[in-house]
Amino acid sequence: MPETDLYPPLKSFLKKQGYTVKAEVGAADIVALRGDQDILIIELKTAFSLSLFHQCIARQAITDDVYLAVPQQAGKRFLKSLNENKKLARRLGLGVITVRLSDGLVEVHQDPGPFKPRKSTQKQDRLLHAFARLRGDPNQGGSTRQGLVTGYRQDALHCAAFLAKNGVSKGASVAKATGVTKATTIMRDNHYGWFQRPQTGFYELSLRGQSEWPTWSTKLTTDS
Numbered sequence: 001m002p003e004t005d006l007y008p009p010l011k012s013f014l015k016k017q018g019y020t021v022k023a024e025v026g027a028a029d030i031v032a033l034r035g036d037q038d039i040l041i042i043e044l045k046t047a048f049s050l051s052l053f054h055q056c057i058a059r060q061a062i063t064d065d066v067y068l069a070v071p072q073q074a075g076k077r078f079l080k081s082l083n084e085n086k087k088l089a090r091r092l093g094l095g096v097i098t099v100r101l102s103d104g105l106v107e108v109h110q111d112p113g114p115f116k117p118r119k120s121t122q123k124q125d126r127l128l129h130a131f132a133r134l135r136g137d138p139n140q141g142g143s144t145r146q147g148l149v150t151g152y153r154q155d156a157l158h159c160a161a162f163l164a165k166n167g168v169s170k171g172a173s174v175a176k177a178t179g180v181t182k183a184t185t186i187m188r189d190n191h192y193g194w195f196q197r198p199q200t201g202f203y204e205l206s207l208r209g210q211s212e213w214p215t216w217s218t219k220l221t222t223d224s
Contacts, residue, residue: 001101003029003044006069009104010042010097028059030069039063042097045070048085056094065112067095072107082109091115152191153216155180159187160194160205160213168204 010030011021019032019040030042041059045052045068052068059066068089072078082098086109089096096109133151149157158178163169171184180186187195187203194209205213 001046001071003046005101006044006071006099009099009101009106010044010069012104013106014040027055028062038065040065040067042067042069044068047071048081053088053092053094056089057092060093064093065095066093067097067108067112069097069099072098072100072105086110149216152186155182156186156192156194157216159183159203160209161217163195163203163205163209164213164217168198168202170201171203172201174203 007023007030011023014021014030014032017034019034021030021032023030025031028041029044032040032042034040039062041063043052043055043059043066048068048070052070056066056068082096086096090110093112093115095112098107098109099105100107130151133154134149135154138149138154155178158180159174162174162178171187174187175181175183184203188197190196190206192209192212194206194212195203196206196209197203
């Protein structure tokens with residue numbers, strides 16, 4: 001599909017709104033004028049791409065009314081891509097248009113405009129809580145999510161370390177010795193399969209815990 005397939009429906013759409021439309025003017029794919037309003041520019045691509053955003057950003061040196069346009073596609077994958085790229089475009093002050101080539105339907109999903117991000121105090125609080133809960137700095141920046149140490153996993157590791165050294169112990173004793181206030185809950189819930197309860201109120205390492213503990217034990221010695 002060539003980008004030129006997007007032009008006829010877009011030109012028709014703009015002309016119906018009173019614009020005079022011309023293609024490939026200077027470096028812009030589409031330029032539209034209406035009365036004494038600001039210049040309107042649309043950049044075309046057959047799919048969302050970084051180069052499309054780069055082109056649109058460059059056109060913002062000419063006008064604030066800059067849109068990017070791509071063909072509309074069916075399916076959840078495109079819808080997800082559209083939503084993600086709308087968020088990026090909004091932060092850059094760009095408009096987003098899709099064109100359904102089967103019938104020429106043009107849909108304006110958002111117009112250009114200044115963006116002021118809304119801060120989420122809830123997300124800030126969660127991040128600060130996760131930061132404070134980690135002891136030291138056990139992870140390597142840029143790592144994949146698999147194998148990362150969270151505050152919860154770190155607490156479980158401290159419980160496992162105590163049991164590896166002391167054997168069967170009361171939950172309260174583990175909590176007091178490790179400083180993990182929710183040690184009993186962590187060992188009872190046993191999300192990682194590391195613990196077992198030989199009798200009420202007492203815990204020990206499971207076979208899985210004994211097997212996996214040496215691999216994770218290095219995460220307990222970390223730099224601050």
